[in-house]
Amino acid sequence: MEVPKYFILxxxxxxxxVGLGTFQGDEGNSKVKEAVxxxxxxxYRHIDGAAAYGNEREIGQGIKESGIPREEIFVTSKLxxxxxxxxxxxxxxxxxxxxxxxxxxDLYLMHFPHAYKADEDLKTIxxxxxxxxxxxxxDLSRNxxxxxxxMEALVKTGRVRSIGLSNFNTLKLKNLLSTAEIVPAVNQxxxxxxxxxxxxxxxxxxYGILLMAHQPLGGRPVGVVRAxxxxxxPIDDPMLIATASRLGKSPAQIVLSWAVQKGIPVxxxxxxxxxxxxxxxxxxxxxxxxxxxxxxLSWRRPVRYLDPSPHIGFNIFDEENDQVxxxxxxxxxxxxxxxxxxxxx
Numbered sequence: 001m002e003v004p005k006y007f008i009l010x011x012x013x014x015x016x017x018v019g020l021g022t023f024q025g026d027e028g029n030s031k032v033k034e035a036v037x038x039x040x041x042x043x044y045r046h047i048d049g050a051a052a053y054g055n056e057r058e059i060g061q062g063i064k065e066s067g068i069p070r071e072e073i074f075v076t077s078k079l080x081x082x083x084x085x086x087x088x089x090x091x092x093x094x095x096x097x098x099x100x101x102x103x104x105x106d107l108y109l110m111h112f113p114h115a116y117k118a119d120e121d122l123k124t125i126x127x128x129x130x131x132x133x134x135x136x137x138x139d140l141s142r143n144x145x146x147x148x149x150x151m152e153a154l155v156k157t158g159r160v161r162s163i164g165l166s167n168f169n170t171l172k173l174k175n176l177l178s179t180a181e182i183v184p185a186v187n188q189x190x191x192x193x194x195x196x197x198x199x200x201x202x203x204x205x206x207y208g209i210l211l212m213a214h215q216p217l218g219g220r221p222v223g224v225v226r227a228x229x230x231x232x233x234p235i236d237d238p239m240l241i242a243t244a245s246r247l248g249k250s251p252a253q254i255v256l257s258w259a260v261q262k263g264i265p266v267x268x269x270x271x272x273x274x275x276x277x278x279x280x281x282x283x284x285x286x287x288x289x290x291x292x293x294x295x296x297l298s299w300r301r302p303v304r305y306l307d308p309s310p311h312i313g314f315n316i317f318d319e320e321n322d323q324v325x326x327x328x329x330x331x332x333x334x335x336x337x338x339x340x341x342x343x344x345x
Contacts, residue, residue, distance in 0.1 A: 003260040003282050009185040010208035013106065013162050015074055017260045018280055019046025021214060021269035022055055029055035035271040036062025040073065042276055048188075048214070048267040050078035050111055051096050060100030075102065076188075076267075078111035078166055079151065082118035084140040089150035092122060093159060108160040109188055110147060112167045112308075114316055115140035132224075136312055142322070144172065145179045152182045164188070166214070167306075169317045170203050177207060188212040190219060191264060193234040193255060193296040194303040201264070213259050216266040217252055219305040227307035234296060243292050250278050257282040258293040 006014045020039040022032055032055045036047055040063070049059045056077065063073060077100070083092035093108065117125040117135040124134045140147065154160045164186030168176070173187065187204055191197045191213035201211050218233030234240060235251035244251045252268065252275065259266050260282055268279050285293070309315045 003257060003284050004263075007210055007263070007265055009162055009210055010183055011162055011185055013185070015107070015186070015210070015212075015265055016044070016046040017265045018044070018256065018282065019048050019074070019076070019265065019267040020044050020276075021267040022047065022049050022059060023053050023214075023269060024055070024271075029053070029058055031271040032058040033062040033065070035276075037066045038273060039276055040066035040068045042273075043280055044276070045072060046074040046076070046265075046267065048076045049100070050109075051080040051083075051092060051099075052078065052111055056096055056099040057101075060102060064101065070102070074106045075100070076107040076109065077105045078109045079147070080122065081112050081114065081116045081134075082122045082124050084110075084115035084137065084144065084147040085118075086146050086150035088118070088122060089147065090154060090157075093154060095122070097159060104159045104161065106161045107164060107186060108151065108154065108162070109164045109166040109186065110144065110151065110168075112316065113141065113144045113165075113172050114308075114312060114314075115144075115147070133311060145176055148176055148180055148184075152180070155182065162186070164209075167316065169319055170200050171319045171322055172316075173200075173203065173209070175322060183207055184209050186210050186212050188214050188267075190215045190304060190306050191259065192216050192218045193237070193240070193258065193293050194218060194231075194300070195305075196294075196297065196302075201262075205263075211264050213264050213266045215305060216259050216264075216268050217255055218303070224311045225306055225308040228303050228305055231303050231305075233305075237296055239292060239296060243289055247289065249283070253278055253282060254285070254289075254293065257285055258290065261285060261290065 004017050006016050008014055036059055047059055049056055077096045079092055083089055115137040117137045119125055127133050127135055151163045155163060162185040164184040166188040168187050187209050189197060189211060204211050217235050234255055240251050240254055244254045256266050256279060261284055270276050
């Protein structure tokens with residue numbers, strides 16, 4: 001028996017169960033256009049991008065050069081953290097559509113709940129100390145509901161078919177739903193056998209929100225937000241490797257099949273044809289093998305590979321405190337002043 005080829009969002013729009021993630025991190029975007037073209041020719045019909053990836057022009061070129069009709073392709077983009085001000089939301093979407101040379105996107109997500117201070121070109125303003133860290137906009141970081149309200153207005157323009165979230169935990173999701181007029185169609189989060197997000201998935205399904213997995217194989221985010229770099233990814237787990245070997249599949253195929261079988265669409269990234277082909281060839285695990293993957297977490301604590309906390313000074317995944325608390329804000333400011341004193345001698 002096969003796994004689902006697509007899922008239906010709460011507004012009736014279909015999203016393919018497997019998409020191409022295009023975030024290249026520290027590797028750069030030189031291969032993105034060709035990867036998009038190749039993926040589409042191999043049968044992918046979901047391309048997942050974001051303004052923050054800096055490759056929407058390459059994504060658009062890949063779509064155009066693939067020869068696949070636009071209406072057959074599901075395109076996701078994401079609102080950058082520099083555009084959380086309600087007045088900036090439509091401007092950011094316009095820039096995405098211009099860069100990708102598209103008339104609309106199928107799904108537009110708020111990339112993160114927290115926001116950065118931005119200049120008038122929506123570029124990140126960084127600390128004058130020279131430490132490279134962004135200056136956090138604490139008011140907007142607490143008021144993501146206002147950002148969502150501006151995103152709701154985009155739906156009426158016809159330039160987005162669906163709107164959703166990314167990297168939102170249960171607490172923030174609850175708070176946003178208390179004022180939202182449009183229930184998010186998707187919440188794209190890090191999700192894999194070492195971080196199955198079961199509580200978030202249960203809550204999301206109660207409200208018709210589809211969880212989508214970024215970094216479904218266990219991620220390698222850009223260095224400044226990479227956590228647990230010393231812990232191997234799930235696809236390197238000996239139990240998973242043994243299961244894959246017994247079934248004649250790759251570890252990635254096992255993990256992706258597990259996720260889709262759970263009802264979670266995935267957007268793994270790759271630029272290699274061999275991996276792109278394999279990632280489309282998913283199958284239904286028998287109950288025994290499904291439980292093996294489910295139980296990989298039984299002897300370890302959950303592992304989150306994407307964690308911006310050290311970079312921004314507070315934990316966006318805190319389930320008790322919504323966004324930055326006063327104490328963490330004070331400590332962050334104190335740290336900045338101490339760094340300035342150190343740098344000035």
